[in-house]
Amino acid sequence: MSRARNRIAGLISVFGELLITAGLVLGLFVVYSLWWTNVLADRAADKEGAQVRGEWADPGPGALDTKGGLGFLHVPAFGGDEILVKQGTGSTVLNNGVAGYYTDPIKSALPQDKQGNFTLAAHRDGHGAKFHNIHKLKNGDPIVFESKDTWYVYKVYKTLPETTKYNVDVLQQVPEESGRTEPGRYITLTTCTPMYTSDYRYIVWGELARTEKVDAERTPPAELR
Amino acid sequence: MYGWIWRHLPGNAFVRALISLALVLGTVYVLFQYVFPWAEPLLPFNDVTVDGQ
Numbered sequence: 580m581s582r583a584r585n586r587i588a589g590l591i592s593v594f595g596e597l598l599i600t601a602g603l604v605l606g607l608f609v610v611y612s613l614w615w616t617n618v619l620a621d622r623a624a625d626k627e628g629a630q631v632r633g634e635w636a637d638p639g640p641g642a643l644d645t646k647g648g649l650g651f652l653h654v655p656a657f658g659g660d661e662i663l664v665k666q667g668t669g670s671t672v673l674n675n676g677v678a679g680y681y682t683d684p685i686k687s688a689l690p691q692d693k694q695g696n697f698t699l700a701a702h703r704d705g706h707g708a709k710f711h712n713i714h715k716l717k718n719g720d721p722i723v724f725e726s727k728d729t730w731y732v733y734k735v736y737k738t739l740p741e742t743t744k745y746n747v748d749v750l751q752q753v754p755e756e757s758g759r760t761e762p763g764r765y766i767t768l769t770t771c772t773p774m775y776t777s778d779y780r781y782i783v784w785g786e787l788a789r790t791e792k793v794d795a796e797r798t799p800p801a802e803l804r
Numbered sequence: 805m806y807g808w809i810w811r812h813l814p815g816n817a818f819v820r821a822l823i824s825l826a827l828v829l830g831t832v833y834v835l836f837q838y839v840f841p842w843a844e845p846l847l848p849f850n851d852v853t854v855d856g857q
Contacts, residue, residue: 596805604835607840611844612850615836668855673852684856700853701852702852703850704849704850705850744855745854749854769852771851776848777849777850777851777852778848782854
């Protein structure tokens, strides 16, 4: 009788310890997602960004290198740092703390193109969380893209706080869902929403306001000063 | 379970505590280095693109 009871008590205590362990592992996963992936991604992005800047300052043999990175996105409303922009929106690209421009399902235009939509994605949380503060972008806010020789100053004109991931039309070269019907030079930011999940997508559209040549000191345009 | 591990570790309480700490750190390392990176893409927390998939 008492041996059987001991056995049951032992089993229950093992079960309880397993539950505690599972709780700790889930807690660690949150730490990993929201902190550790940021550490790794920021480290990788800083390194790659420095490489791009190094190449700009001292172009070695061989012309334009779009693989290492196309340029930097500056969004004052996000507060803080520049965001390296690279080609592609796969997890191997985005997990390194950069914004990627779409090659699929709808190919992005590039800022220097005469017209088209420059479409970007980046993480809302973890992996650098570069678009974490996308909800702070309001109409009229500047989004500045810095290439080797030009500042492209875009102004936000429309936000879509919630749409489904199936809504690929937001990436169209003329994004009609934003209310525009004429070809122009647009920028589209996409990320997930609500925060910490990816049930929906958050979209921000902007339009090119002007461009500025980069001078020798790389003086930023008025919007970033 | 943890009691069983503790009883089967060699040495006195201090040595056991040290070994326990090493085991905990090793477990955290394996989780961060291998298990979480594997599990993360399988969970619906971090898909940021519109792709219709």
